Amino acid sequence: MTDPILKIENVSKRFTRWPGMAERLVGKITGGGKPVTVHALSDVTLHVSQGEVLGIVGESGCGKSTLGRVVAGIYAPSDGSVTLKGDPIVREHGNRIDKLTTQVQMIHQDPFASLNPRMKVGETLAEGPRYHRIIPSGKVREGMRELLEKVGLEGAYADRLPHQFSGGQRQRVAIARALAMKPEVLVLDEAVASLDVSIQAQVLNLFMDLRRDLGLTALFISHDLSVVRHVCDRVAIMYLGRLVELAPADELYADPKHPYTAALFASVPTVGTGKRKFEAIKGEIPSPINPPPGCAFHPRCPLAGPRCRVEAPRLTGAGPARTVACHLNDGGVDTKAETAA
């Protein structure tokens, strides 16, 4: 494997809500009014190689979008670091960071919300490159036309407004806008989730073409396991802010090691399996304000043992290129005392 271009090292992100004055006053009497902390990301380490597409999968609240935003430099990590070719991505004063954050571009879920409805599409596309002087000012218009053609639209569409486009076309514009900055890394946050299946296939095909032609490196964040399998080289499964499994896509889908990954696969309704009983994961996703002790998945896990309730599993190797955070993979689910006896 080549040297990773993007390194996410031990990144944690906490959001703290401080109580308002009224809450603090009430808190003085009742003993409440303390700050509430959400652990959105806990100790996530991921390396992404040049030209690799890494899928980030998980249910709502698992921290996948927070991770995308940390990588894009929108949030600063509470602990740990994100580096692109050795330079840290943190929004700080000074010119250097301006340059860095433009090298990671994000594509959002809703193309209706991410495009300015009053700006011509060409203007939207040109705004970033013009400000950062990525394209010489004489060539901006021409460059925008080329970009639109690259994403399968007509160059003449540069003079149109977003409402004149369908959902799929808008998502193409959003992709063009990200590419306009000539980024090193793309972060796609549920970029095809709001599209109809037939349109989703078109956009996925476009993404795969661009990837091949431009050698894109990308984080592909999605809850849709079948989409992720189709476009990603490696897949990271997240649960409650932690990485629970990381593996090459084909290995992961052939043989999920973590019980959560397996349960996730079992609960996805797919075409072609016929009518069937759903093997539902029991229970709900716990609150990230007050995560369960030990392994975060143990209250829902069919295989949990006493050790899972007290000791959080660490990511350990489970094959040449894969890691999994589960006690089944590092000595069993019984407590150490019992294993020793």
Place this chain on the structure above:
Amino acid sequence: MNAALDVQGLTTRFATRGDAVTAVNDVSFTVQKGRILGLVGESGSGKSVTGFSIMGLIDAPGEVAAGKVMVDGQDLRALSDEDMRKMRGNRVAMVFQDPMMTLNPVLRVGDQMAMAVRVHRKMSKAAALKEAQRALETVGIPSPEERLRAYPHQLSGGMRQRVAIAMALLHRPSVIIADEATTALDVSIQGQILAEVRDLADQTGAAIVWITHDLGVVSSLADDICVMYAGRIVERGTAQQVIDHPRHPYTQGLLDSIPALHEPGKHLPQIPGSTPQLSRLPQGCPFRPRCPRATEICATVPPADTKDGQTVLCHHPLE
């Protein structure tokens, strides 16, 4: 016939500044007791408007222009507004995508459920609360007694949707219409709810119309499937028939574009173009501009539903 729901020739139009737009065009289907019909289509296909039309929830400038909606042999469209109001939530109930559309955020779950019970049945509030609690149990809500005292914001998204489904079940309706009811939920929660919906159909004998864009969901949940395109049902059959042997090129195209069925990294077969605007439907077959099998006849003559068991609205169906 013991069909719980029998829809015949349902047509719904919306008056616009230009011509009237026909959002639902001559739609017919029946659902037997205890069966689940999956109504599938992309955005703008008219699947939700079909649901709203059945419920009598179409407001101006829209209008149900023609057709019959028979529930247990009674035509809903012939009812007065007052009688229809008595049917709604009682014999026919609807579950929406966003449970917060159904739930009142400032009332406790128990209070609003008891209210929904007492609208249709004379009983004490205590008895109504018991009914509510039973309904919550049926949809697999743990410790339902406590949940009755909770406000909607204290529940998770999956729990809220369960409460919305429980409310639909309060009067043991003959027909339940669910419009993208699990679309906003996580897969693990969706799996739980789909399993319960299946059990509900089997146990209560309710006829369920499950409206969704997700072919994966209908293929694992529904007994029968109707595929809608531009306001019409273009293909119908048992779930197995439609999924395993699609005959309409549109159904085929939809199934083909699902990534799960293809080798990773390969180009996905795609339906060219996008869904047509209902105000500017092409002549002939509305799917023609995107169809790989289209010929001259498709450009001029709309394919006809012969209504004698033919299941595909197409001049050149696949074998």
